[in-house]
Amino acid sequence: xxxxxxxxxxxxxxxxxxxxxxxxxxxxxxxxxxxxxxxxxxxxxxxxxxxxxxxxxxxxxxxxxxxxxxxxxxxxxxxxxxxxxxxxxxxxxxxxxxxxxxxxxxxxxxxxxxxxxxxxxxxxxxxxxxxxxxxxxxxxxxxxxxxxxxxxxxxxxxxxxxxxxxxxxxxxxxxxxxxxxxxxxxxxxxxxxxxxxxxxxxxxxxxxxxxxxxxxxxxxxxxxxxxxxxxxxxxxxxxxxxxxxxxxxxxxxxxxxxxxxxxxxxxxxxxxxxxxxxxxxxxxxxxxxxxxxxxxxxxxxxxxxxxxxxxxxxxxxxxxxxxxxxxxxxxxxxxxxxxxxxxxxxxxxxxxxxxxxxxxxxxxxxxxxxxxxxxxxxxxxxxxxxxxxxxxxxxxxxxxx
Numbered sequence: 001x002x003x004x005x006x007x008x009x010x011x012x013x014x015x016x017x018x019x020x021x022x023x024x025x026x027x028x029x030x031x032x033x034x035x036x037x038x039x040x041x042x043x044x045x046x047x048x049x050x051x052x053x054x055x056x057x058x059x060x061x062x063x064x065x066x067x068x069x070x071x072x073x074x075x076x077x078x079x080x081x082x083x084x085x086x087x088x089x090x091x092x093x094x095x096x097x098x099x100x101x102x103x104x105x106x107x108x109x110x111x112x113x114x115x116x117x118x119x120x121x122x123x124x125x126x127x128x129x130x131x132x133x134x135x136x137x138x139x140x141x142x143x144x145x146x147x148x149x150x151x152x153x154x155x156x157x158x159x160x161x162x163x164x165x166x167x168x169x170x171x172x173x174x175x176x177x178x179x180x181x182x183x184x185x186x187x188x189x190x191x192x193x194x195x196x197x198x199x200x201x202x203x204x205x206x207x208x209x210x211x212x213x214x215x216x217x218x219x220x221x222x223x224x225x226x227x228x229x230x231x232x233x234x235x236x237x238x239x240x241x242x243x244x245x246x247x248x249x250x251x252x253x254x255x256x257x258x259x260x261x262x263x264x265x266x267x268x269x270x271x272x273x274x275x276x277x278x279x280x281x282x283x284x285x286x287x288x289x290x291x292x293x294x295x296x297x298x299x300x301x302x303x304x305x306x307x308x309x310x311x312x313x314x315x316x317x318x319x320x321x322x323x324x325x326x327x328x329x330x331x332x333x334x335x336x337x338x339x340x341x342x343x344x345x346x347x348x349x350x351x352x353x354x355x356x357x358x359x360x361x362x363x364x365x366x367x368x369x370x371x372x373x374x375x376x377x378x379x380x381x382x383x384x385x386x387x388x389x390x391x392x393x394x395x396x397x398x399x400x401x
Contacts, residue, residue: 054246058222065212066168067222071132084151085217086258087158088135091266091384113153114196115348115387119145136261142387149193150178168213188235202231220246266384274382282378292365301373301397304334308377308393316381342395349388364394373397
């Protein structure tokens with residue numbers, strides 16, 4: 001502050017003396033890193049605004065096609081979807097099973113992702129204001145929505161050096177879906193994170209009905225081709241006449257920091273807990289089958305139950321092969337005397353009631369033929385972070401007449 005003061009002995013003609021007095025108000029310290037982040041914050045705000053305009057323009061061209069450019073994280077901060085994509089390590093347990101078969105390892109990783117329970121679908125009007133967890137949180141909480149599953153699978157594939165993108169579209173079976181697109185040497189593959197299944201682009205049995213949007217760690221592309229049917233889509237997203245990019249080419253090459261961790265730390269699942277759960281489910285299902293047959297006696301075939309228990313663990317890692325020759329021989333002996341009806345059911349574990357409902361819907365318990373016998377076996381394959389693959393084999397047996 002500037003202070004002006006007249007000396008007492010000075011005449012009016014004397015000059016006025018000026019003094020400076022400093023009053024302390026407070027202080028603030030800026031870390032240098034914070035100054036560096038200011039420009040990033042301003043750039044990010046501009047990009048988020050650009051993303052909203054981009055989405056509006058895309059919807060004006062094809063109103064029924066899906067487009068997601070930004071989402072909120074679990075702290076309420078808005079990010080481009082590109083910042084969710086980053087190569088991340090799958091559980092080491094999965095990497096050690098098929099050491100010399102990379103295709104089998106990829107199939108197993110896709111199956112592992114499909115075992116993570118799903119959140120219920122959100123209405124379409126929430127598209128664009130969705131909340132997405134990081135892959136680390138999705139694994140630690142053992143739950144996620146369809147997009148979080150696709151992001152996780154995409155990040156696992158990137159760990160292997162695959163060229164992978166998240167694909168948003170619709171399915172005849174599941175409605176709105178998020179798949180993972182991988183570019184192979186001569187073809188494109190479509191991976192469904194909900195089931196772990198992989199389809200070639202021209203596979204007529206692929207349930208995907210529309211290909212609307214792609215994104216990776218660099219950019220978002222909107223499909224502006226007249227047809228969005230997978231078989232008719234050209235996946236060369238470098239051609240702007242087919243795919244409308246969010247970011248121009250001079251920007252999309254710049255790396256933006258991902259919100260994903262450097263790596264995922266996994267926890268081991270308690271095997272004694274898994275065995276207790278297996279016993280409880282098997283015991284509960286036996287009681288339920290008898291409860292569902294109040295007017296008929298329920299007889300249990302112990303020999304067949306033992307055979308089914310022997311078969312189930314082999315199915316988890318069997319890659320389509322049913323049982324070993326030893327299991328075939330055991331089953332052949334049963335088939336010499338019985339007509340057997342049944343099949344294995346595989347599902348991710350969420351709760352016991354879900355398992356009960358799945359078994360009830362098969363209707364195998366409703367067999368009315370006299371002298372019908374039953375066999376039931378349960379197997380649970382543990383993966384890290386309490387992610388469980390549940391197998392149930394329920395069979396009915398009738399003596400050959």
